[in-house]
Amino acid sequence: MTSVSLTVNGKAVTADVEPRTLLVQFLREGQRLTGTHVGCDTSQCGACVVHLDGEAVKACTTLAVQCDGRTVTTIEGLAAPGGTLHPMQAAFREHHGLQCGYCTPGMIMTAVDLVRRKGHHLDEATIRHELEGNICRCTGYHNIVKAIAAGAEAMAAEPVREAAE
Structure with missing residues (x-):
């Protein structure tokens, strides 16, 4: 297991993950942020796009360990506090x-x-x-x-x- 610390939707998160854990798995299974979808597992469909340090990445081909020390924004984090839509x-x-x-x-x-x-x-x-x-x-x-x-x-x-x- 490898420890990762990152900011997800403005919240500091630390977790132990297998080195092969994909960011999409980390978000959906570990953080219960299920707005990031798994569509193809091959980086073809874009259903899993999140922002990593403000840039779009496909979470199905990004390892969670690659995100250590970085900031991730999911669809759930795009809305303003209080639920006002982006x-x-x-x-x-x-x-x-x-x-x-x-x-x-x-x-x-x-x-x-x-x-x-x-x-x-x-x-x-x-x-x-x-x-x-x-x-x-x-x-x-x-x-x-x-x-x-x-x-x-x-x-x-x-x-x-x-x-x-």
């Missing part, structure tokens, strides 16, 4: 950027990172290109793209926030 979460709800919802947490985490990297004014081609690592089997992406564009604009009016503090 602007991207609100945009997905408002623009119906989901159907079954399984890919939605990963899509939202990817979208927030996309805005951080590319800015608040995103065109459809950029959004679609940036979503290539995320698979949705239900929606056809039209409403997801609309939601991301709206969420990006809404984020421009919000103060920068990563995890619930």
